[in-house]
Amino acid sequence: MNAPPTGSLARHGGPGGAPPSAAAARGLMRRLRRAKEPEQGLAPRGGPLWATLAWGLTLMFFAPVAWMVLTSLHTEADAATNPPSPLASLTLNGYRELFRRGVEPYLINSAMASLVSTALVLALAIPAAYALSIKPVEKWTDVMFFFLSTKFLPAIAALLPVYLIVKKIGLLDNIWALIILYTAMNLPIAIWMMRSFLAEVPREILEAAEVDGAGLLRVLTLIVWPISMPGVAATALICFIFSWNEFMLAVNLTGVRAGTAPVFLVGFITSEGLFLAQLCAAATLLSLPVLLAGWAAQDKLVRGLSLGAVK
Amino acid sequence: MTALADGAVDTEVAALAHRSTAAQRMRRRAPLLPALIFTIIITQLPFLVTIGISVLNWNVLRPGDNAFLPGVELGKYESFAGISNYVTVFTDNRLRHAVMNTIVLTASAVLVSVVIGLLLAVLLDRRFPGRGLARTLLIAPFLVMPVAAALLWKHALYNPDYGLFNGVLNWIWQLFGAEQGPIIEWVTNMPMTAVVAALVWQWTPFMMLILLAGLQAQPGDIIEAAKVDGASGWQTFRFLTLPHLRQYLELSVLLGSIYLLQTFDAVFTITQGGPGTATTNLPYEIYLTMFRKYEYGEAAAAGVVVVIGTIIVATFALRTISSLFREEVGR
Numbered sequence: 084m085n086a087p088p089t090g091s092l093a094r095h096g097g098p099g100g101a102p103p104s105a106a107a108a109r110g111l112m113r114r115l116r117r118a119k120e121p122e123q124g125l126a127p128r129g130g131p132l133w134a135t136l137a138w139g140l141t142l143m144f145f146a147p148v149a150w151m152v153l154t155s156l157h158t159e160a161d162a163a164t165n166p167p168s169p170l171a172s173l174t175l176n177g178y179r180e181l182f183r184r185g186v187e188p189y190l191i192n193s194a195m196a197s198l199v200s201t202a203l204v205l206a207l208a209i210p211a212a213y214a215l216s217i218k219p220v221e222k223w224t225d226v227m228f229f230f231l232s233t234k235f236l237p238a239i240a241a242l243l244p245v246y247l248i249v250k251k252i253g254l255l256d257n258i259w260a261l262i263i264l265y266t267a268m269n270l271p272i273a274i275w276m277m278r279s280f281l282a283e284v285p286r287e288i289l290e291a292a293e294v295d296g297a298g299l300l301r302v303l304t305l306i307v308w309p310i311s312m313p314g315v316a317a318t319a320l321i322c323f324i325f326s327w328n329e330f331m332l333a334v335n336l337t338g339v340r341a342g343t344a345p346v347f348l349v350g351f352i353t354s355e356g357l358f359l360a361q362l363c364a365a366a367t368l369l370s371l372p373v374l375l376a377g378w379a380a381q382d383k384l385v386r387g388l389s390l391g392a393v394k
Numbered sequence: 395m396t397a398l399a400d401g402a403v404d405t406e407v408a409a410l411a412h413r414s415t416a417a418q419r420m421r422r423r424a425p426l427l428p429a430l431i432f433t434i435i436i437t438q439l440p441f442l443v444t445i446g447i448s449v450l451n452w453n454v455l456r457p458g459d460n461a462f463l464p465g466v467e468l469g470k471y472e473s474f475a476g477i478s479n480y481v482t483v484f485t486d487n488r489l490r491h492a493v494m495n496t497i498v499l500t501a502s503a504v505l506v507s508v509v510i511g512l513l514l515a516v517l518l519d520r521r522f523p524g525r526g527l528a529r530t531l532l533i534a535p536f537l538v539m540p541v542a543a544a545l546l547w548k549h550a551l552y553n554p555d556y557g558l559f560n561g562v563l564n565w566i567w568q569l570f571g572a573e574q575g576p577i578i579e580w581v582t583n584m585p586m587t588a589v590v591a592a593l594v595w596q597w598t599p600f601m602m603l604i605l606l607a608g609l610q611a612q613p614g615d616i617i618e619a620a621k622v623d624g625a626s627g628w629q630t631f632r633f634l635t636l637p638h639l640r641q642y643l644e645l646s647v648l649l650g651s652i653y654l655l656q657t658f659d660a661v662f663t664i665t666q667g668g669p670g671t672a673t674t675n676l677p678y679e680i681y682l683t684m685f686r687k688y689e690y691g692e693a694a695a696a697g698v699v700v701v702i703g704t705i706i707v708a709t710f711a712l713r714t715i716s717s718l719f720r721e722e723v724g725r
Contacts (some may be wrong), residue, residue, distance in 0.1 A: 126610075129520035137517040137528060144514075145531040147595065148538060150558055151546050163556040166565035166575075207432060210425030220422050224719075226430070228712060233437040235708035237656045239677040240697030243684055244443035247468040267436035270429060328539045331658045331677075335685070345541040349663060352545070359556065362549055366542035377537035378530055385603040389645060392718045393607045 155363035162360040177364030186365065189347035193369075195258050196333075196343055197326035200265035204273045204322050205315065207266070212277035217284065217307065227278065230271040231390060238268070238331060249336055258341040261333060265326040272325070272390055273318050276383075279391035280314025281307070317383030320376045327373050344369040441701065443468075447694035451475040454688035471691070479695035489696060491671045492679035498586065499657060499675050503593040504650040508643065510594070511601025516631075518602070519609040529606075536599040544663035547592040552580040552664075585665045585673045592660055597653075601646045608642030609635070641718060648711035655704060676700050 129137070153169060154162045155178070161171035215223045245264065246255075254260040284307055292302050330345040337346060348365055352358065377384060385393055443463075450462070451472040458472030483489050518529055535543070551558045554577050564575030581588045612635060620630045658677045661667055667674035667682070674682070676696065683693040 126519060126521050129522045133520055134522035137522055140514060141528040141532050144535055148534045154550055165556050165561045167558060167561040207429040211429035214426035218422055220426060233433055235652055235704055237700050237704050239680050240444055240701045241440035243694055244440040251468055270433055330541050345539060348541050359549060362545060366546055370538045370542050374537045385607045388600060389604055392715045393604055
């Protein structure tokens, strides 16, 4: 199912034309996949009734998102009419108002927290996943399940000590507190995802390369990296999504200086009068990065959300 | 890769591992250690501290003079409490309410979203015009920032005066010549349903994605054979597809439960736990105990109870994941 996008992503990733051995590896991967799932594209066809039902439900689920975007483009007066006026004229005032009220620092904090923590996660997870798949340590499954179990512990139960420690070391309302916590929050997901991608690197090729006397660096750059590149991208997107959307830690550990996008959103509903169009503009603007990242990572989304258990 | 070749590689690896020296083992472990140490420090230590706080009488409004963790000094507590905080957790009305609300909220949100998610997955498993686009649109609710989604539901949909729900009702009523549609106070009259509906909207795509992956992993030839043998669509679904999906259903229920047990954003935003304590779940109650009542000991004890509850659910989840995992590794 994923063979064509995998290929194209890897091509984009390769700096100036992929080396021949990598291309051979990719060809082999593609063949292996095709052998495993022969007729993925040939799902049975549904009739017109099927299509109507599917589209009806889809539109029902999408309607609130569409309504959010539409309302964000209306004036405050048109946004709050009853019955609703979907055909009212469009304006960008809601968005202009957001920038007037200073949404930028919050966006920068969010970008900082999610991008830096994602980079840290990858720096820790890729070597770890290597030691759990390509050159596995003994009892590597136990290590995997230790990482997974940390993901299941509810963050709220750790909030009090985390708050006290963060306050003690002077990181309250400092973006680095969130960066470190988000790194820990996403590390298990990233390790599980990266392991499942690295496990796809064919053993035969690695062994052949070693027999031919290729050093570790050559094996990594010529074989492992090109094959696992799409996996790294998907893992990064999933980590970005979770950190960007995180609220509980952000609202309790940050304030005016290090507040992130969700903190801006909840602090926003204090003014009197009409605010619906502005609220929808804020919701749209702040959800946009994750919507785009999620749509880009669609094929790999389920793998990340199920911690690599489902492909 | 045949099972035979795989087995041969495994024995070879095992033999190599046996011969490897301590230095080689360390070299194998080295790339793993930074992640392992970081995870232990950031995720395990705080829980030990939580257990420590849970046996103390510690309220910020009544500072005592015993230093918590001498040397580190995270704060001053009054006295040792033994298990009295835990007794409070299990006997206090508010907390009992919170436990009940957590169960109701998690169970109903998970079940409803799994059922709708299954329906959508089955629909999307067949080809129809625009199937790819439909899938893309369907995952949007899961990607909208949870706080933004909660605010959207509270103000743009539920608001009795200008929300979309009452607005559409009003529009339909006026179409049929009525003066004014019904004005329903969604959040006030049905607070729990309001929170659950918003959560179901966000989590259905998640369930749909896992179940759709499950459907697509089903071997086509068996379905084909059943069709040749004259099985009806419902029979194939009931006796072939559902049993095949069982693992995926379990996984989606368990992962959904683990994430939804921790629901905080929606309660915080839509109802603030109210009216009264009607929608206060454990995470929100712990938050209130911590930052509104400043009862650190009690909050920590409640936190420990939540962890134990989660561990019970998680044991089942881990079992399901490990069976899927072993299948994949064994392949």
